[in-house]
Amino acid sequence: MIPSSPVPRLILASSSAYRRELLSRLLLPFEVVAPDIDETPLAGEAPTDTALRLAREKARAVAAKAPGALVIGSDQVATLDGEQIGKPGSHAVALAQLQKMRGREVVFHTALCLWDGRVADPERAAQLQDVQVVVAFRDLPDAELDAYLRIEQPYDCAGSAKNEGLGIALLERIDSSDPTALTGLPLIALTSMLRRAGVPFFNL
Numbered sequence: 459m460i461p462s463s464p465v466p467r468l469i470l471a472s473s474s475a476y477r478r479e480l481l482s483r484l485l486l487p488f489e490v491v492a493p494d495i496d497e498t499p500l501a502g503e504a505p506t507d508t509a510l511r512l513a514r515e516k517a518r519a520v521a522a523k524a525p526g527a528l529v530i531g532s533d534q535v536a537t538l539d540g541e542q543i544g545k546p547g548s549h550a551v552a553l554a555q556l557q558k559m560r561g562r563e564v565v566f567h568t569a570l571c572l573w574d575g576r577v578a579d580p581e582r583a584a585q586l587q588d589v590q591v592v593v594a595f596r597d598l599p600d601a602e603l604d605a606y607l608r609i610e611q612p613y614d615c616a617g618s619a620k621n622e623g624l625g626i627a628l629l630e631r632i633d634s635s636d637p638t639a640l641t642g643l644p645l646i647a648l649t650s651m652l653r654r655a656g657v658p659f660f661n662l
Contacts, residue, residue: 465657466576467527471520476622477532480643484659486652493519493531505542506588509535509569514584517573521583524575528655531571532643536617538564545616552607552618553600556628561597564617565590568639572651585651589644591634593617598628 470481473492481488493516499508510533517531536543538559546552568589577583606628612620619625621632621640636644649659 466574466655467524468657469520469524469527469529471516471529471531474642476641477643480638480641480645481530481648483645484649484652486657486659488530491520491524493517495519497533499535499542505535505537505540505565505567506569508542509533509567510571510586510588513569513571514573514586517571517584518580521573521575526575528652528657529573529575530643530648531573533569534616534642535567535569536564537567538562543617546613546618548613549607549611552613553604555618556595556603556607557600559595559617560603562595564593564595566593566617566640568636568642568644570644570647570651572648572655574655585654587644587647587651589634589636589639589647591632591636591640593621593629593633593640594631595619596628596630603628 468486468488470477470488470490471493478490495515497512512533513531517529521529543555546555570587572585574583610620610624612618612625619628632640636646638645
């Protein structure tokens with residue numbers, strides 16, 4: 459374990475307001491820097507590998523501009539029958555996603571990377587973890603799905619539903635060991651990583 463003093467600079471490598479809100483719950487001072495990377499999945503890449511690779515690339519890209527900092531990168535990929543389900547970007551695509559997922563179980567892979575800029579060896583600088591969440595969607599009619607989308611407009615969310623908002627009404631069950639993973643930042647996994655990096659949470 460790296461000594462807990464002094465506390466390093468902490469950066470969230472994300473443009474997501476959801477991840478920013480989640481990280482703020484830990485009451486740690488942090489900065490937000492949006493990573494500039496290509497998030498396109500590679501040909502033949504497994505969903506887990508996509509999520510882990512992008513989380514690592516986001517953290518590493520920001521860490522390169524912030525020597526000595528701890529950088530948090532995260533990425534989420536939703537899958538149904540092994541097929542990746544991305545951010546819809548439009549009402550029509552979101553409705554098609556919800557129609558395909560209704561009455562089904564969808565697996566969300568939320569990958570997390572903590573990049574420690576104090577570690578010289580890039581092969582040892584990153585802590586990585588894929589937190590999986592299984593979500594069972596209710597079998598709802600088109601009219602309800604369409605009405606939900608028009609109210610909440612979750613077009614920037616993988617899977618076309620905000621579980622932290624009205625989208626919870628679309629869900630029948632959420633199975634996960636880390637309750638904030640579905641929203642985009644698994645805080646149980648993250649606090650474990652930060653502890654290993656020597657970050658204190660309580661001033662005793």
